[in-house]
């Protein structure tokens with residue numbers, strides 16, 4: 121029972137085209153047909169009996185599907201391994217039909233590759249060996265096939281198919297496998313159940329119309345497309361395409377090609393430019409015609425291929441363009457060759473000249489496509505020499521006999537002012553076309569070489585040559601130097617320079633002078649009082665420098681400062697003294713060194729101190745400050761019994777002082793009442809005196825005596841006269857008379873009469889000869905009065921000599937001074 125339920129090895133068996141499986145009776149005794157299952161490929165054999173081939177097939181078709189169709193070695197090996205040995209072996213499903221070994225199941229011919237014949241087989245030894253057996257477990261060539269007569273009885277080797285009628289979507293062969301099947305799809309299909317259809321490329325015909333039918337899908341297997349063309353076109357290629365199993369179309373996509381016209385050719389000497397819309401010289405083609413350069417088109421310029429396959433218009437032609445007819449030049453010849461016609465396109469003409477003349481213009485002319493010649497007709501002209509040019513800075517005067525700078529031309533040369541000609545002055549054009557001599561040149565006249573000035577620079581511009589005509593040199597000087605002479609010089613045509621040789625001279629500053637009372641010490645670097653000069657200044661004794669001590673002359677021609685001056689050293693300003701005058705002479709400056717001042721005083725004043733003072737170099741004055749003091753008069757004499765009242769203007773008893781005099785009561789002033797101290801130091805007037813006032817003279821009374829005491833003079837003020845009478849007589853009247861200030865006696869003089877009183881006489885006698893110290897004595901009234909008078913006179917005197925300050929006098933005199941004055 122090993123044959124049943126064989127699991128893995130694969131066997132194949134082709135089904136009939138419909139893939140129908142037949143179920144037979146499992147006559148295999150042991151075969152409980154355990155593994156015989158629908159949908160699974162299994163092998164079976166008839167183990168009860170042997171059958172001829174047809175019976176065997178019938179058996180297989182009855183109980184199983186069919187006889188085994190063996191197709192690969194693994195299957196054979198499997199069968200050899202699993203089937204039991206049987207002496208007559210087993211029938212398989214191959215049979216000769218119509219002379220061809222055919223798989224009976226599929227009715228397909230046995231292919232060469234599938235053949236598995238034993239060696240020497242099939243030999244058809246006894247003829248009619250039309251059926252095939254397989255050796256199982258044979259000694260030799262086990263698993264190989266052998267052809268045998270069909271009537272022989274052998275075991276039937278069957279298979280049970282797994283394939284079903286609708287397996288493989290009916291689009292392929294269902295191939296049995298062990299326990300299963302696989303689909304071998306028909307061409308055009310694929311996929312496990314052949315459910316997929318082969319696709320061809322989608323057709324997109326150009327120009328052609330297409331009508332397709334798609335039985336299995338757009339542009340898929342068995343899709344067919346029919347093609348057609350538009351008017352004026354005819355189809356090239358198949359009318360119909362079918363999508364094949366190979367994913368290709370049965371033919372190339374047909375194209376619609378335009379109907380053709382006869383091929384056109386370009387005209388002689390012309391060109392054709394065709395545009396072929398649909399095909400070469402076919403319907404829609406347009407041909408434009410043109411001619412080669414130099415040719416003109418005659419006929420249709422353009423032709424078109426019509427639907428009828430004919431061209432419009434006529435065939436065009438190209439004809440050569442003509443040029444104007446040429447003639448031989450004067451004094452020359454012309455030879456022409458005409459290629460396409462007389463004086464027509466590409467005709468050439470060669471020109472030549474007679475001896476002595478040369479052709480001007482082209483030697484050869486050709487008629488061009490434009491209908492014109494390549495150049496103007498040439499002429500024969502005299503041989504030319506190179507054109508001469510006038511030399512630089514010169515002129516040329518040419519005369520041309522035959523032509524411009526041609527044979528016979530002569531040129532004379534001259535130069536501009538300032539230039540001189542070198543070379544020939546005249547040249548001539550020779551027959552050979554060359555000039556006699558060399559080209560002359562105009563060379564600038566040279567001037568002497570200039571040099572730059574000391575302390576200066578020179579900047580030359582040389583127009584035509586070093587220090588030559590037209591050269592200009594500008595001169596400049598270093599800072600502090602001024603150019604003397606020409607600032608710029610130019611080289612003239614007369615070989616000399618304009619202007620003068622320039623020099624650089626130091627810029628001068630104003631000449632400085634020694635300052636008055638001073639000195640100047642200058643050092644001159646480049647010249648007297650010029651740039652770089654320095655001057656030092658100093659002053660004489662008594663003078664001091666004001667301004668800069670040192671000056672320098674700078675480039676601008678000025679000094680660094682104003683010139684200094686020596687100024688006298690100043691002394692303090694003096695003032696005239698009070699009551700005086702000052703007379704100064706200032707030698708240099710007001711109250712400065714050299715000034716002298718004289719001093720004087722007004723009348724009445726006298727100078728004390730220096731009469732004259734001089735300002736010294738030290739700035740101080742000689743001498744002392746002078747003063748004016750009033751002149752003194754001698755002390756004024758005060759009259760006795762008088763007094764003076766003085767007023768002082770300038771000082772005690774000095775010039776201007778005045779004194780007024782007065783006398784005591786009882787005295788009369790004689791002399792000047794007032795005196796003034798004059799400028800001469802003397803007093804005006806005379807010394808005044810006070811004279812006692814006189815009273816009338818008294819005479820002694822008769823019989824009496826007169827005794828007078830005269831204080832100031834006989835019978836003058838204060839004189840007292842005492843009268844006395846002789847004994848026996850009595851005085852009658854006042855005893856004592858006193859001369860009063862009025863010049864009168866206090867009483868009348870008495871007279872002496874008889875009688876008298878002794879006591880009073882004694883008293884009077886006593887008092888007259890004693891001192892005043894007897895104060896304690898009680899005196900009679902008269903005596904006391906006399907004493908009191910004397911005392912009071914002394915006081916009065918004092919008062920006069922010590923006047924009060926009513927007069928505004930500058931000073932007061934003390935008693936002592938008064939005493940001194942006296």
Ligand SMILES: *[C@@H]1O[C@H](CO)[C@@H](O)[C@H](O)[C@H]1NC(C)=O
Nearest residue numbers: 197200201256257258262263
């Ligand atoms: C067939 O089977 C026999 C016996 O089992 C063995 O000897 C022989 O080699 C087999 N042949 C093949 C081709 O497998």
Ligand SMILES: *[C@@H]1O[C@H](CO)[C@@H](O)[C@H](O)[C@H]1NC(C)=O
Nearest residue numbers: 329330331332333346347348
């Ligand atoms: C395509 O062919 C079918 C069948 O031949 C026809 O009926 C149909 O009119 C055709 N279509 C065209 C556009 O030619």
Ligand SMILES: *[C@@H]1O[C@H](CO)[C@@H](O)[C@H](O)[C@H]1NC(C)=O
Nearest residue numbers: 291306308335341342344362
């Ligand atoms: C494909 O078309 C051909 C005819 O053109 C026909 O014979 C054939 O049966 C078709 N095949 C299928 C699978 O339709």
Ligand SMILES: *[C@@H]1O[C@H](CO)[C@@H](O)[C@H](O)[C@H]1NC(C)=O
Nearest residue numbers: 391392393394395407408410
């Ligand atoms: C031909 O004609 C086409 C269209 O006018 C133009 O573009 C092309 O240059 C021409 N070719 C020649 C060779 O003249």
Ligand SMILES: *[C@@H]1O[C@H](CO)[C@@H](O)[C@H](O)[C@H]1NC(C)=O
Nearest residue numbers: 515516517518519531532534
């Ligand atoms: C040139 O030369 C001719 C002949 O020598 C003379 O007559 C003429 O004046 C000259 N011209 C000038 C511009 O010098």
Ligand SMILES: *[C@@H]1O[C@H](CO)[C@@H](O)[C@H](O)[C@H]1NC(C)=O
Nearest residue numbers: 577578579580581593594596
């Ligand atoms: C010389 O002169 C020219 C023209 O004036 C000026 O351009 C140039 O700078 C000058 N050269 C010197 C060195 O001064």
Ligand SMILES: *[C@@H]1O[C@H](CO)[C@@H](O)[C@H](O)[C@H]1NC(C)=O
Nearest residue numbers: 612614615616617618619620
């Ligand atoms: C230059 O030379 C000419 C001729 O010799 C003379 O007349 C003229 O004065 C000179 N000029 C100067 C600036 O020397």
Ligand SMILES: *[C@@H]1O[C@H](CO)[C@@H](O)[C@H](O)[C@H]1NC(C)=O
Nearest residue numbers: 639640641642643655656658
């Ligand atoms: C002037 O100054 C120079 C240099 O300072 C000095 O040598 C010379 O003695 C001075 N001369 C006088 C006269 O002072």
